[in-house]
Every structure is written in structure tokens, then in C-alpha cells.
Amino acid sequence: MTLAVLKSRALAGMQAPEVTVEVHLANGLPSFTIVGLPETEVKESKDRVRAALQNARFEFPSRRITVNLAPADLPKESGRFDLPIALGILAASGQMPANKLDDYEFAGELSLSGELRPIRGALAMTFAMTAQSSNAPNGKSRAFILPRANADEAALVTDARILPADSLLQVCAHFSSAQAETRLSRHIAEPQPRLPGYMDFSDVKGQLQAKRALEVAAAGGHSVLLMGPPGTGKSMLATRFPGILPPMSDRDALESAAVQSLTSGFSSAAWKVRPYRSPHHTATAVALVGGGSPPRPGEISLAHRGVLFLDELPQFDKRVLEVLREPLESGRITISRAARQADFPAQFQLIAAMNPCPCGYLGHTVKQCRCTPDNILRYQNKISGPLLDRIDMQILVPALPHDELLNAAQGESSAAIATRIEQVCALQLARQGKQNNALSASEIDQLCKPDNAGEKLLRGAMTRLNxxxxxxxxxxxxxxxxxxxxxxxxxxxxxxxxxxxxxxxxSQA
Structure with a gap:
């Protein structure tokens, strides 16, 4: 046999399209060619595969080797194709059986010694494989052979049959031996130990209005802007906000984990923990929304189903902040390039913080502001009207008098607040299937109609506040x-x- 065909997966944004790895051996001068739009990492697999086969005591064929990664118009990147290429060479040269290869998909980077190293996007690849199997006419499902370091995250997809391996030799033994003890066994995700809890709201003294506002925000999924002088607890409140959000469903947790796996940033120990991302104000637009070649998710996607905290909001470049406008509305971000597009989820809850003026002490009870009205206006205008219009709640976090701060009783715990929020979220899901922040215009007309007094009050506020x-x-x-x-x-x-x-x-600042 001089031709072997195996299945693997590429990554294109959140998608993981199937890739057919075809390996052909022909007579002629020895050569090793990879075609099918390979990136540099894939081209370099020739040297890794050659060394891995030789160090594993296999014969590297002195023939003309051609590897085709189909479809040809889909870019292929990273070292995940090392394993299927190596197995294809062994199968095409008759050094291992090839009759069962169609029942499996393969991914893994090889070291020079033949050990398997972890790859990016294992969870997204497993998602795509199981989805394709469920939609197949014959209902045939494949097992997924991949490095052991990726087994825990891949096994989070409960319908998938994950077979982890430590080395190329283990994979070859699985196909070459009939003995059960040498075959790869299915990996089942083990229950994770209980994680330490989020930081608790009881640590924050005073600021009852801000706490109440954050409770409302968590219950409805609303975005929040916290504004106040330095040291009033804005960052402290934001870091404790994930602890009062409702528990993640299995679907939400899988979506969040799949995005994290694209950057090799997912740990199975963080399963069902709300992501909390806090980029520095020097972050670029690409770092915030994603980009690069191939496109990678940015901070807004890594915060999917969690919290994105932007501290010192006016210090961000104005052009960087403007890229948040579309994702705040749609919950997705599409990164367009000349050759391709990548679509990433971005259903994050925005918590932003800022000072009321450049010096920070406008409205402070003790320290006096030194800024001129023009400086204050210029500082606040760094946040554009269209972006501010998309932030549901804008809260003042005032400086507390020293006596009130020192004598304040311990606040309500995050657990007590989270219990109320969980009940409210369950009510919203039963009523409309989503949180209130995601209601459409027609649903607002149906579900959010106030009484006559409330309508009159709202119309007056709309006129006064423009x-x-x-x-x-x-x-x-x-x-x-x-x-x-x-x-x-x-x-x-x-x-x-x-x-x-x-x-x-x-308007109150």
C-alpha cells in the first residue's frame, strides 16, 4: 500500500473544519513535500516527523513522500498535524495496519523523541467532531486520539470518545496489537476538586447604593459604569462581581471553555468558573477584540459568559473603546481579513470604572478638585456618546466619610446576594428564555410596559436628560x-x- 488517508481538524475561528490527511509514497529521488496551504508550523513538521519516527525505531522511507492536507483552500497552522502525518507514513509504508484508521480522528504535536505534546483548540475540535457525527446520515461516530495533556478538556464533551496517548509508540501499539492492555482506553473526565470561592462582597464596607446597582446588573445581565474618586472601592466591587452571578449552565461552561482552549488558556480546574478579564488600558484594539493571522480571540471573547472589567476607562485609546460598540449589541465579533473571516462569541458583562475628572477628586468630601471645567469636559468626552449610550447603568461611587468607613458593619455576603439573583434569573428564563438585557424591541413592548405613572416619569426623564x-x-x-x-x-x-x-x-458629576 502506498496511500494512506486519515482524518484531523483545523481551526478557523471557533470552527474546526475536518481535514483529510493523505500520504502517498512514490518512486523517485527521496523527498518530503506537504501541500494544502500549510503555514510555517505545518511545513516544519517534516523535520519533527522524520526525527520522531527514527527515534521510535521505525524506518523512515527513502522515497518520494507527498502529504496533502485537504481541502486545499483552507489554511492549516500549528503542529496538530504531526501525529496524523507520521501515522500516514507508517500506514502507507506498511509498518502499521491501515484498515481501522477511518474510525478515528487524530491531532497532536510530536517531539523529536516521539512524545506527544498538547495542542490548542482540543475542545473546539471535539465539539465539531461530535456535531458532525450526530448529523451524519449513518450516525457513525469516530474516536479522537490526542495528547494526554488535552484529554481532560476534550472529555468535557460527554458524547465524545477520547483516547489519550503519551507517545507515537502508544498510538501505533493501539493499532498493531490485539492485546487489550496495549490498546488505548477511553478517558473519562474526573470530578474536579472544589475550587476556592470568589472574593466576597462582605469585604466591602458601605457603598450600599453601588452594591444594590451591581445586584440589579447581575440579575439582568446589564453593563455598568462605576464613577468616583480614587480609593472608593470601584475595583474592589468589580473583582467581587463574578461571585454574585448565577451559576453557569453546562452549555455556557462549554462555550466559555472552548474559547479559552483556542489560546491554550483553559484549565479543567476552572470548569464552570466565570471568566474575569481585566486588560490594561494600554491594550490595543486587536488585543481587545481579537485579530492576527490566523485570527485569535481577544479579551472580549475570552470573557465570554463572564466579566470584562475596564479600569481607568478614559485612559484607553478612544479608537480602542469604539470597537466595543458592536459586540455590546450583538454578543459576537466577526474579524474580517482579505483571505478569511473568523467569528467569535463575545457575550460578556462589561464593568467599567473611571474617575470623575483628571485629578480624580471632583465631588470629593475632603480633597478639592484642581481641574478646570474645560479639562473635566475634555476628560469625560473621551468616552463617546454612542458607547456611553450602550452602557445600561452609570453609577456614582462616592467617597465615604472616615467615621462611616471605620464604623461600618460588615456587608451582606456574596452567597446571600447570589441566592436572590439566581431566583430572579430562573424567573426570567422561564418567562422569556433569556436575561432582560437581551430582550428585543418587540419583547420590550410586551414585557417592559410600565404603569401610567411610570410611563410619565420615564418620558420626562427622556426629555430632561436627552x-x-x-x-x-x-x-x-x-x-x-x-x-x-x-x-x-x-x-x-x-x-x-x-x-x-x-x-x-x-450628568451629576
Whole structure:
């Protein structure tokens, strides 16, 4: 036999299209050629595969070797094709059986000694494999052979049959021997030890209004801007925010883990832990939304189903902040290049923090602001109106008097707050199948209609504060969440009044 055909997967954004690895041996001067739009890492696999086969005591054929990675128009990158290429050479040269290769998919980077090293995107590849198997006409499913270091994350897809291996020799023994003890066994994800809890809200003294606002934000999935002088607890509140979010469902956890696996940043110990990303204000637009060649996810995608905290918001480059506008609306980001497009999920909850002025002490009870009105206006205008309009809640976090800070009692725990939020989220899912922040315009008209007094109050606020139609709808969604927290079926004027207070921070500064 001079031709062997194996299956593997490439990565294209969150997708993992199937790749057919064809290995052909022909007569002629010895050569090793890889075709099918390989990137540099794939081209270098020739040297890794040759050394791995020789160090594993296999014969490297002194023939004309051609490896085709199909489809030819799909770019192939990383070392994940080392394992299927090596196995294809062995099968085509008759050094291992080839009759069972079609029942498996393969991925893994080889060291020069033949050991298998971990790869990126194992979870996304497993997702794609099981989805393709479930949609196949014959219902035939393949097993996935991959490095042992990737087994835990791949096994999170419960329908997949994962066969981890430590080396090329182990994989060859699986196909060459009929003895059960030499064959690869299916990997089952082990239950993870209990993780330490999130930081607790009880550590934050005072700031009852800000805590209440964050509870509303967590219950409805709303974005928040915290504004106040330095040292008032804005960052402290933000870091504790993930601890009051509702527990992640299996589907949400798998989506989040799949994005993390694309950057080799996923650990099975973080299963069902809300991601918390806090990029520095020097981050570029590509770092924030993703990009590169091939496209990789940015911070907004790595925060999928979790929290994106942007501290010192006006210090970010204005052009960088503007790229957040579309993802805040759609929950996705599409990175377009001349040759390809990559689509990543970005359903994050934005928590941003800023000072009210350049020196930070505008409105402080003790220290006096030294900024001129022009400096204050220029500083606040670094956040554009369209972006600010997309942030549901804008909260003042004032400086507390020393006596109040020192004598304040311990606050409510995150566990108590999370219990209320979990109940409210369950109510929203039962009523509309989503959190309130994701309601469409027609659903807002149906589910967020206030009473007459509330409607009158909201119209007056829209006129005085110059709200756009988007601001009006977002205030209605926040009012719906406040009503849900109070157990009210209808939105009353008191709920609308509280929602209005959550969109006035910059006008009060």
C-alpha cells in the first residue's frame, strides 16, 4: 500500500473544519513535500516527523513522500498535524495496519523523541467532531486520539470518545496489537476538586447604593459604569462581581471553555468558573477584540459568559473603546481579513470604572478638585456618546466619610446576594428564555410596559436628560429587572425611578 488517508481538524475561528490527511509514497529521488496551504508550523513538521519516527525505531522511507492536507483552500497552522502525518507514513509504508484508521480522528504535536505534546483548540475540535457525527446520515461516530495533556478538556464533551496517548509508540501499539492492555482506553473526565470561592462582597464596607446597582446588573445581565474618586472601592466591587452571578449552565461552561482552549488558556480546574478579564488600558484594539493571522480571540471573547472589567476607562485609546460598540449589541465579533473571516462569541458583562475628572477628586468630601471645567469636559468626552449610550447603568461611587468607613458593619455576603439573583434569573428564563438585557424591541413592548405613572416619569426623564431611543429601551429593561427583584409582575413608578437614577452619573458629576 502506498496511500494512506486519515482524518484531523483545523481551526478557523471557533470552527474546526475536518481535514483529510493523505500520504502517498512514490518512486523517485527521496523527498518530503506537504501541500494544502500549510503555514510555517505545518511545513516544519517534516523535520519533527522524520526525527520522531527514527527515534521510535521505525524506518523512515527513502522515497518520494507527498502529504496533502485537504481541502486545499483552507489554511492549516500549528503542529496538530504531526501525529496524523507520521501515522500516514507508517500506514502507507506498511509498518502499521491501515484498515481501522477511518474510525478515528487524530491531532497532536510530536517531539523529536516521539512524545506527544498538547495542542490548542482540543475542545473546539471535539465539539465539531461530535456535531458532525450526530448529523451524519449513518450516525457513525469516530474516536479522537490526542495528547494526554488535552484529554481532560476534550472529555468535557460527554458524547465524545477520547483516547489519550503519551507517545507515537502508544498510538501505533493501539493499532498493531490485539492485546487489550496495549490498546488505548477511553478517558473519562474526573470530578474536579472544589475550587476556592470568589472574593466576597462582605469585604466591602458601605457603598450600599453601588452594591444594590451591581445586584440589579447581575440579575439582568446589564453593563455598568462605576464613577468616583480614587480609593472608593470601584475595583474592589468589580473583582467581587463574578461571585454574585448565577451559576453557569453546562452549555455556557462549554462555550466559555472552548474559547479559552483556542489560546491554550483553559484549565479543567476552572470548569464552570466565570471568566474575569481585566486588560490594561494600554491594550490595543486587536488585543481587545481579537485579530492576527490566523485570527485569535481577544479579551472580549475570552470573557465570554463572564466579566470584562475596564479600569481607568478614559485612559484607553478612544479608537480602542469604539470597537466595543458592536459586540455590546450583538454578543459576537466577526474579524474580517482579505483571505478569511473568523467569528467569535463575545457575550460578556462589561464593568467599567473611571474617575470623575483628571485629578480624580471632583465631588470629593475632603480633597478639592484642581481641574478646570474645560479639562473635566475634555476628560469625560473621551468616552463617546454612542458607547456611553450602550452602557445600561452609570453609577456614582462616592467617597465615604472616615467615621462611616471605620464604623461600618460588615456587608451582606456574596452567597446571600447570589441566592436572590439566581431566583430572579430562573424567573426570567422561564418567562422569556433569556436575561432582560437581551430582550428585543418587540419583547420590550410586551414585557417592559410600565404603569401610567411610570410611563410619565420615564418620558420626562427622556426629555430632561436627552436620552436616545436606545437609552429609553435600556432604562425600561433595567426597570424590568428591578421589578423582578422586588417580586412585582408589573413595572411601577418606583421601579422606573430607580432605573432613571442608574443613568445619571455623568450628568451629576
Amino acid at each position: 436620552w436616545s431611543a436606545r437609552g429609553y429601551h435600556r432604562a425600561l429593561k433595567v426597570a424590568r429587572t428591578i421589578a423582578d427583584l422586588s417580586g412585582a409582575e408589573n413595572i411601577a413608578a418606583s421601579h422606573v425611578a430607580e432605573a432613571i437614577q442608574y443613568r445619571r452619573a455623568l
